[in-house]
Amino acid sequence: MTMPFDTNDIWAWLDTVPDPEIPVISVVDLGVIRAVDIENERVTVTVTPTYSGCPAMSVISLDIETKLLKRGVIDPQIKTQIAPPWTTDWLSEKGRKRLEEYGIAPPQAAGGPAHCPLCRSKRVEKVSQFGSTPCKAQWRCLDCLEPFDYFKCI
Amino acid sequence: MTEALFEFLLRQGDNSLVLGHRVSEWCGVAPALEEDIALANTALDLIGQTRLWLEYAAEVEGKGRSADDLAFLRDAYDFRNMLLVELPNKDFGQTLMRQFLFDAFQVPWLTALKSSSDQHIADIASKSLQEALYHLERSRDTVIALGDGTKESNARMQEALDRLWPYAGEVFRDDEIDIAMAKKHIAPRPSEIRQTWDATLKETFEAAYLTLSEDRFAHSGGRTGQRHTEHLGHMLATMQVLQRSYPGATW
Numbered sequence: 330m331t332m333p334f335d336t337n338d339i340w341a342w343l344d345t346v347p348d349p350e351i352p353v354i355s356v357v358d359l360g361v362i363r364a365v366d367i368e369n370e371r372v373t374v375t376v377t378p379t380y381s382g383c384p385a386m387s388v389i390s391l392d393i394e395t396k397l398l399k400r401g402v403i404d405p406q407i408k409t410q411i412a413p414p415w416t417t418d419w420l421s422e423k424g425r426k427r428l429e430e431y432g433i434a435p436p437q438a439a440g441g442p443a444h445c446p447l448c449r450s451k452r453v454e455k456v457s458q459f460g461s462t463p464c465k466a467q468w469r470c471l472d473c474l475e476p477f478d479y480f481k482c483i
Numbered sequence: 484m485t486e487a488l489f490e491f492l493l494r495q496g497d498n499s500l501v502l503g504h505r506v507s508e509w510c511g512v513a514p515a516l517e518e519d520i521a522l523a524n525t526a527l528d529l530i531g532q533t534r535l536w537l538e539y540a541a542e543v544e545g546k547g548r549s550a551d552d553l554a555f556l557r558d559a560y561d562f563r564n565m566l567l568v569e570l571p572n573k574d575f576g577q578t579l580m581r582q583f584l585f586d587a588f589q590v591p592w593l594t595a596l597k598s599s600s601d602q603h604i605a606d607i608a609s610k611s612l613q614e615a616l617y618h619l620e621r622s623r624d625t626v627i628a629l630g631d632g633t634k635e636s637n638a639r640m641q642e643a644l645d646r647l648w649p650y651a652g653e654v655f656r657d658d659e660i661d662i663a664m665a666k667k668h669i670a671p672r673p674s675e676i677r678q679t680w681d682a683t684l685k686e687t688f689e690a691a692y693l694t695l696s697e698d699r700f701a702h703s704g705g706r707t708g709q710r711h712t713e714h715l716g717h718m719l720a721t722m723q724v725l726q727r728s729y730p731g732a733t734w
Contacts, residue, residue: 378531380527380528380531380614381528381532381535381610381611382527382528382534383531384527411606411609411610412606412609412610414609414613416613456517457517457520457521458617458620458621459517459520459521459523459524459621460520460524463524463527467520483613483617
């Protein structure tokens with residue numbers, strides 16, 4: 330028996346599941362979906378946590394399960410895997426672009442935002458290494474004076 | 484062997500659990516909003532790491548206990564954390580000094596555990612190390628900023644260091660559990676980490692204008708559970724009250 334969908338369909342569906350804390354990007358953009366497998370008509374999605382204590386992870390798993398159930402997947406399995414550890418290198422290009430449009434500076438290898446996501450000034454300073462969620466830090470722009478979130482680079 | 488591995492895993496999990504709870508006590512009362520958020524985030528990372536360690540500990544023990552059972556239903560003498568992390572927070576400077584002394588150990592320690600012969604331990608270490616590096620960056624910078632701050636802030640950081648110092652060295656005293664782990668290449672002997680730790684402290688305290696005592700006396704008894712300070716029981720009374728009062732409560 331063939332199933333009415335394949336792994337590409339599932340990836341596409343998952344790309345419509347928003348990150349619960351940063352809803353402009355999907356869980357696929359975030360890079361937390363490590364694998365989608367169909368074996369013996371059983372769908373398994375492998376998810377990796379961003380931060381080990383991130384409270385959004387249980388919501389993400391639940392949202393994925395709900396989406397798959399709605400699409401007619403029977404008894405989807407959500408597997409958690411911690412290795413290799415998540416890195417911001419796994420954020421998609423689309424995700425980085427959307428973060429910036431939303432007002433969150435995307436991560437940079439240099440360790441700080443490239444520019445203010447609002448006025449694009451390069452004159453920015455760190456307010457705190459931590460922010461409103463485990464994945465963000467607080468920065469501010471010295472030109473437009475607006476505070477903004479920076480997606481921490483790990 | 485299983486017993487030694489279980490003890491080893493409890494040490495890892497209990498360090499992050501007890502420190503995570505201590506740091507979380509700042510939530511809502513830190514000196515500035517940014518610091519409040521930073522402390523809460525640090526606590527969250529530590530509690531997340533705790534879950535990884537204690538889930539594995541529970542699995543190794545094989546008696547059907549869960550990570551939650553280990554966290555909420557053990558008494559003080561069953562805890563295997565180093566004494567340093569159970570000491571009360573006192574002021575903000577004391578809290579950050581304790582964090583720095585811990586982070587400066589945790590970073591080289593987790594780095595070494597990444598090459599553990601036990602793949603599960605290597606995986607947990609890799610995950611936790613990213614967070615520990617971030618914590619060290621902040622605790623180190625804050626210790627320097629406060630040490631190299633005003634006369635008052637410098638004096639208080641020196642006081643913090645002097646108070647915490649006799650508790651900091653416990654972890655480097657290898658015991659039979661450490662030796663058993665080293666033999667199986669599961670972990671290095673903690674004493675092998677001391678040089679790196681000393682170097683981080685020396686460099687940081689020089690930049691912070693703080694004086695490190697040459698006295699190497701260290702209280703012990705936390706990692707073995709033989710003699711915790713009186714503070715741990717009080718902390719657990721708060722941390723465990725819900726599960727103790729309403730066993731098995733969920734929400």
